[in-house]
Amino acid sequence: MLVPDHDDDARWAAELAFEVSDIIGRGREKEEVTRLISGSNGALRVAAVWGMGGMGKSSLVRMVHNDPVLLDEFDCGAWVTVRHPLDIADVWFRRRLGKEMGLALDQNVQDYLRDKRYLVIVDDLLDTDEWENIWHVFPRDNCKGSRIIVTTRREDVARHCAGHAADGHGHVYELRPLGEAESMDLLCRKKLRYLETLDIQDTKVTRLPDGIANLRSYVIFLPCKCTRRNGEVKKLAHVGMVDVGQGNGVAGKLRKLTNLRRLGVTGFNEEEGQELWKSIGKLNRLQRLENALGFN
Structure with missing residues (x-):
């Protein structure tokens, strides 16, 4: 060899x-x-x-x-x-x-x-x-x-x-850069040991990196399909800070993030707002809520 x-x-x-x-x-x-x-x-x-x-x-x-x-x-x-x-x-x-x-x-x-x-x-x-x-x-x-x-x-x-x-x-x-699909696959396989912030704004993203559990700092979701799947949200169990943007169906699932200390939200509708408050009641470690809800 x-x-x-x-x-x-x-x-x-x-x-x-x-x-x-x-x-x-x-x-x-x-x-x-x-x-x-x-x-x-x-x-x-x-x-x-x-x-x-x-x-x-x-x-x-x-x-x-x-x-x-x-x-x-x-x-x-x-x-x-x-x-x-x-x-x-x-x-x-x-x-x-x-x-x-x-x-x-x-x-x-x-x-x-x-x-x-x-x-x-x-x-x-x-x-x-x-x-x-x-x-x-x-x-x-x-x-x-x-x-x-x-x-x-x-x-x-x-x-x-x-x-x-x-x-x-x-x-x-x-040697050219990886395509979109290969790049996402690469991200999903990484352990994210040194990443501080993960910002997911692409509506095409349907899967979170398996190593996201190692991310202790900040995850940002805007209109992201992956937040609709229970299995993907469970990967965030150890994450301390999350900004879920406009919700996109994740409000009722936040209660699973038992380690959450900081939560940011912007503009949930009334139904999701109600689910959000129920979830917040289950988040015993939550210390800070940043919001601009304005239900409509």
Whole structure:
């Protein structure tokens, strides 16, 4: 198994614990990047994945590089995350690549790779100068079907890297943001350990994140369909502050939020207003009610 390059033991362990199931909504992208490097063609191929920071480039490439079927195609490989700032890039990269491949200090990396079919990931490349120094480490006369995957935030850097491969063997892949459905799925699977405020105003939202129970601060609902479902409201049992906006059918369900200390409401109708007061009577920990009811 190829392992990522990390100097820190904790980060190393985190990488080894990576699971494909941790990545949401990137199955299509994984297949597309895999196709870019698959095949037994003898020419060295470079695939450069680019996109904004935090988009999940490294995670996507890790999904690809952890695929056991793909790894069986290669004799050896390595994952090298580029250190920044990077001084004497070629020397550092040569030493790091050799270490990841398990070579002795006096063993020449280029000589070793010349007769191998290898897969090398160069993660988090910042500029073209870094690539120029790193590229010189790889042997030019390798025709074993070797592959290099680069990740970078810059399109120009990605195109520069891919341009070093022989004609037709350099590929640039842009990783785009998740779609609406995938983004909501991602939110719903997160534990929300560090989130302070969750503001749900989209009427299309029908499900609350499972980890919302960890949210101790503030949840805001305006016209949200998810408040109509008992199972979803129960997830808020430990939440301390809620603003339910115009109610939207949630007034009678607030009594289930036994830990509620602060409640905000704006403009319930008369029927929901009556349900609201019944719920408030059950909220023994409620300390503050912010309202502009104006029943109509």
